[in-house]
Amino acid sequence: MGNGSIFVVGLGPGSKEYRTIRAQQALEEADVIVGYNTYLKIIRDVTEGKEVIGAKMKEELFRARITIEKALEGKKVALVSSGDPQVYGMASLLLDMMAKHGYDIPVEIIPGVTAALAVSSKLGSPLSLDYASISLSDLLIPRDEILNRVRKAAEGDFVIVLYNPISKPLLEASMDIIREIRKNPTPVGIVDHAFREDEKVIITDTEEWKKFENVIGMVTTIVAGNSKTYVTGNKMITPRGYERKYSY
Template sequence: MGGKIYVVGIGPGHPSQRTFAAIDAIAKSEVVVGYETYIKLVEDLLGGKEVVSAKMRQEVYRAEVSIAKALEGKTVALVSDGDPQVFGMAPLLFEMLAKRGISVDVEVVPGVTAALAAGARLGSPLGSDFVVLNLSPLLTPEDVILHRALKAAEGDFVIALYNPIDSGLLRRVLEVVKAVRGPSTPVGVVKNAYREGEAVKITTLGEVDVDEVDMRTILIVGNSETFVWGSYMITPRGYSRKYRL
């Protein structure tokens, strides 16, 4: 009998943000595979299961182990934080299966993304069209990242910035956006959303403290209509253009 791989989005970290489907998929699995930090976030669900915990940058290894276990006939939960499609394990797993011509049953279980979690803590900054941009240069060349940042700024999209692991690149991206949007554009900075050590701050493009940012931080840059009201960052959807509010 063939095995199965659940690619599970566990959300931002806190158990309250897990979906019922994610909990059920892990419960059905004999093997749970994931980055060591993600494994710790679901350790309350791991009783009696085979657990394969991997280090940072061992994504290919995680996918290979999941495939191998499934081909042995086992049910596997390959866990990602947030949603597994959004800079998570799903794209890599499917690419490896396709390139190797391996047929195995795969089900993607969606989760609450980092952008959605950070947006919820800020109010409603994602109320209009938005872009998620990964700032890690490990897999995407810097010039491509800067080009995409420029086009997102010119398109007046709200921009959620993921994985700001390179402070120099983050500064260049913010400068590119600031040249289009202006220094007074609101920016939400959320560290450890729904995890221990959570910190939420609203600032502007001209005042972002890059030294306070790490890879656990999401930055949300507003568009031309985004405004701050009290402790909330708000991007209107456009109702005021049609209705009297």
């Protein structure tokens, strides 16, 4: 049987309204849908009549392998990731595995709204200037390497988006570095379950953020502003620099 094809689909933050049209089309076209069980629950509207293969956390290798196997059987396979599949998602693992084994299967990467963009829209406009995204998961990357990236991003005065803040000691160490380098209290946004049920949106700062540590979990994303970020009303704003050149 000839090769099928693979869609690597970014589902966005969760709700159907924030999937792209192309993502929806690919999910509807697919014969097989592969994904983490939690993600499969949020796309039940497109799984009826399809072969659905679920997996638990830490089974990323299985997801990539079974996607390739099903495509080699001649099927159209959708491998799903929340947010965008290139941002701590399944795209790189799948492509890396295919490259190392020499598989020649058509692959389309379908972008999605990643957590940084989703949570920032809830906070206001904190990503209006340069920003860095850093994952605080040390399952694959050593702790010291992560903390070095946090330090360099803070020294560069980037707005910093922290994904996967599941290790409390690593999160606290990262926030200590940001607070130390920023010197003055800097706005911090904490968004849990963005665009899903039980959504929580909190704006605090580098001095007070620990008061909300009990809210932070696996589906939380944190945005630490740069030295110019400020809060007005319930919005975080990072000016782009127009105020340096123009009067408005």
